[in-house]
Amino acid sequence: MTERMNELFGGLQDPMSRRELLRRAGRGSVFLGVGALLAACGIQGEDDDAGPAPTEASPSPLPEIAGQVVVANWPLYIDRAKGESPTLVSFTEETDIQIDYQVVINDNEEFFGTIQEPLSRGQSAGYDIIVVTDWMVAKMIRLGFLQPLHHDRLPNFEANAFEKFKDPSYDPGNIYSIPWAAGITGIGYDIERTGRELTSREDLWDPAFEGHVGMFTEMRDSFGFALLANGVVPEEATMEDVEAAQQKLLEQRETGIVRGYFGNDYTDQLATGNLWVSMAWSGDIFALQQDNPNLRFIIPEEGAMRWTDNMVIPVGAEHPADAHEFMNFVYDPRIATNITEWVWYESPVSQVPDLIRQDAAEASGGEAELLDQIAESPLVFPSEEVESQLYNYKNLDEEDERAWNELFQAVVQG
Amino acid sequence: MTTTVETAAPRSARWRRAGPPYSLLLPGGLWLLVFFVVPMVSMLSVSLQEGSLEQGYELTWRFQTYLDVLGKFDRQFIRSIFYGLMVTGALLLICYPLAYTIAFRGGRWKNALLFLLIMPFFVSFIIRTLEWKFILADDGFIFGPLKNLGWLGQDFRVLATPFAVIGGLVYNFLPFMALPLYVALERMDRSLLDAAGDLYSSRTSAFLRVTLPLSLPGVFAGSLLTFIPAVGDFINAEVLGGINTTMIGNVIQNEFLVNNDYPEAAAISFLLLAGILIGVAVYAKLLGTEELTG
Numbered sequence: 096m097t098e099r100m101n102e103l104f105g106g107l108q109d110p111m112s113r114r115e116l117l118r119r120a121g122r123g124s125v126f127l128g129v130g131a132l133l134a135a136c137g138i139q140g141e142d143d144d145a146g147p148a149p150t151e152a153s154p155s156p157l158p159e160i161a162g163q164v165v166v167a168n169w170p171l172y173i174d175r176a177k178g179e180s181p182t183l184v185s186f187t188e189e190t191d192i193q194i195d196y197q198v199v200i201n202d203n204e205e206f207f208g209t210i211q212e213p214l215s216r217g218q219s220a221g222y223d224i225i226v227v228t229d230w231m232v233a234k235m236i237r238l239g240f241l242q243p244l245h246h247d248r249l250p251n252f253e254a255n256a257f258e259k260f261k262d263p264s265y266d267p268g269n270i271y272s273i274p275w276a277a278g279i280t281g282i283g284y285d286i287e288r289t290g291r292e293l294t295s296r297e298d299l300w301d302p303a304f305e306g307h308v309g310m311f312t313e314m315r316d317s318f319g320f321a322l323l324a325n326g327v328v329p330e331e332a333t334m335e336d337v338e339a340a341q342q343k344l345l346e347q348r349e350t351g352i353v354r355g356y357f358g359n360d361y362t363d364q365l366a367t368g369n370l371w372v373s374m375a376w377s378g379d380i381f382a383l384q385q386d387n388p389n390l391r392f393i394i395p396e397e398g399a400m401r402w403t404d405n406m407v408i409p410v411g412a413e414h415p416a417d418a419h420e421f422m423n424f425v426y427d428p429r430i431a432t433n434i435t436e437w438v439w440y441e442s443p444v445s446q447v448p449d450l451i452r453q454d455a456a457e458a459s460g461g462e463a464e465l466l467d468q469i470a471e472s473p474l475v476f477p478s479e480e481v482e483s484q485l486y487n488y489k490n491l492d493e494e495d496e497r498a499w500n501e502l503f504q505a506v507v508q509g
Numbered sequence: 510m511t512t513t514v515e516t517a518a519p520r521s522a523r524w525r526r527a528g529p530p531y532s533l534l535l536p537g538g539l540w541l542l543v544f545f546v547v548p549m550v551s552m553l554s555v556s557l558q559e560g561s562l563e564q565g566y567e568l569t570w571r572f573q574t575y576l577d578v579l580g581k582f583d584r585q586f587i588r589s590i591f592y593g594l595m596v597t598g599a600l601l602l603i604c605y606p607l608a609y610t611i612a613f614r615g616g617r618w619k620n621a622l623l624f625l626l627i628m629p630f631f632v633s634f635i636i637r638t639l640e641w642k643f644i645l646a647d648d649g650f651i652f653g654p655l656k657n658l659g660w661l662g663q664d665f666r667v668l669a670t671p672f673a674v675i676g677g678l679v680y681n682f683l684p685f686m687a688l689p690l691y692v693a694l695e696r697m698d699r700s701l702l703d704a705a706g707d708l709y710s711s712r713t714s715a716f717l718r719v720t721l722p723l724s725l726p727g728v729f730a731g732s733l734l735t736f737i738p739a740v741g742d743f744i745n746a747e748v749l750g751g752i753n754t755t756m757i758g759n760v761i762q763n764e765f766l767v768n769n770d771y772p773e774a775a776a777i778s779f780l781l782l783a784g785i786l787i788g789v790a791v792y793a794k795l796l797g798t799e800e801l802t803g
Binding site for chain 2: 351
């Protein structure tokens with residue numbers, strides 16, 4: 096033992112020999128080497144020249160049709176019948192393009208986290224089309240993660256899209272995105288469990304529902320919700336407003352009223368009855384109502400958040416030409432109608448409400464009633480009165496987003 | 510000149526004897542180098558970087574990040590370690606009698622019993638955990654009827670409580686405790702117990718002074734195999750937990766995937782690693798590793 100100690104520390108006690116000096120210098124260079132290695136592990140930013148340039152707005156020429164396309168989308172977001180989607184089947188029949196439709200998005204940020212790494216290197220994340228919410232489109236444009244679209248390949252969009260869905264503020268000129276569907280973040284609840292009608296955001300702070308209230312992990316939705324509850328218009332929120340909103344959310348949390356923070360999986364929780372009241376996306380609740388008629392969706396009196404989900408083509412996508420085919424295909428009025436009749440979200444295609452009414456006239460019984468309900472519902476196709484109650488997300492730059500996120504994570508991760 | 514010749518001969522002979530066994534380490538060693546050392550170095554580097562997704566991350570040797578995350582996530586660190594200890598303790602209490610019974614009383618049913626023990630684990634981890642969520646639903650097929658009968662209060666729930674998370678972890682890690690305990694008990698020399706009896710030992714003191722000490726290697730291995738993954742787990746808290754059950758694994762996942770704050774995520778991972786290493790070292794010291802591994 097002592098021998099070993101001497102061997103280890105001998106060099107420190109004795110005057111340093113030349114050999115010793117070299118040996119130590121060698122050790123030092125090992126550390127230097129590790130340092131260089133550590134530095135080499137730096138992660139490149141998007142502002143660097145090496146990254147894809149975000150301002151590159153003229154699309155590069157499209158390759159040939161490859162015969163396949165991979166789409167990433169959210170749950171309950173396309174028509175289903177007998178275990179398959181008629182839309183997807185007819186797409187393959189008409190175009191000869193095999194489609195791999197993956198339901199992999201549960202939350203914008205979480206999904207973004209899984210594709211961020213390859214996209215930052217300009218490589219394919221495995222998807223040709225992804226469907227993300229308006230603010231995420233803006234963020235991805237900022238990061239240079241999206242390909243400009245070839246509008247000459249999207250004639251159906253030009254011809255059929257509602258004017259209000261063209262040229263949105265998050266992507267002026269629809270250079271990178273075209274809408275998939277739009278909806279509202281309001282309140283969903285089970286009237287049998289709550290025992291009363293809900294009208295206000297304050298109902299989600301009602302101690303009577305302790306342990307059965309759900310909130311969203313989507314920071315913009317949950318903060319938007321709390322901001323509106325505090326009487327603040329989300330787009331005009333200052334940092335103080337957001338801090339107050341955080342307090343509001345913390346209060347809901349500390350008192351045990353909120354059960355948890357959910358992504359799209361809140362729908363299971365509402366369906367199984369673990370949640371009685373939850374922040375909710377409009378179309379989900381209408382779809383769930385088919386199984387549980389006690390479910391209700393409301394726009395609270397303080398207003399609700401309005402969002403648009405968009406189809407975009409990420410950089411490095413392997414089948415961009417096929418992706419355009421699919422985008423154009425779902426803007427066919429008949430196809431868009433089929434999807435809307437199933438998903439219950441507002442379609443960006445202008446002929447859809449009339450086509451649904453037409454289908455209703457041809458159908459009979461419960462089916463006809465249901466279709467009529469969709470076509471006339473102010474929550475699926477917002478009336479002017481409903482529109483006036485809807486608010487957009489605030490456009491956040493990176494610094495704001497970080498600050499908001501910091502405040503929000505303190506709520507969610509407690 | 511002569512000395513070099515003299516020392517060279519035995520050295521090469523030694524190499525001839527020892528070379529082949531060492532070269533057997535090569536595949537595993539390379540594997541560890543590529544998939545363990547390289548990621549560790551890269552993660553260490555990331556933890557000392559600063560920046561953002563847009564600006565990129567640059568190595569600035571910012572050790573402050575470590576203090577930051579300790580201050581920010583102290584509750585989740587403590588909670589994870591507490592959960593880990595609870596899980597390991599509960600598993601010892603559950604698995605020791607189980608392994609003991611199978612090893613000493615299993616007889617010809619031993620293999621069948623062991624098979625039954627691991628059978629549920631042929632099903633994917635995630636599926637089993639999700640299944641608990643359905644079974645334990647507030648108005649699910651267990652609690653629903655009990656509530657209707659009035660045996661449970663309407664407010665009773667298991668999901669979204671710490672109990673659910675700890676319970677899920679206990680369930681998911683059961684074989685990792687049971688199997689090492691079984692192996693330790695099974696290979697025990699039974700004649701030692703007869704000897705203890707011959708020396709007028711009661712059955713209790715024979716257990717305490719013979720069986721228990723001899724099974725300590727199993728206790729040690731089982732504790733490590735359950736405590737370490739339990740502390741870092743995030744699935745159970747994610748699926749079965751609610752508010753105030755967030756574990757450090759969830760924080761890491763969230764920092765990495767949602768906030769894209771890679772330095773913080775990496776720093777937390779390293780702190781967790783250091784914490785576990787220290788904990789295990791103390792534990793090994795207390796139990797006396799030399800006897801356990803030697």
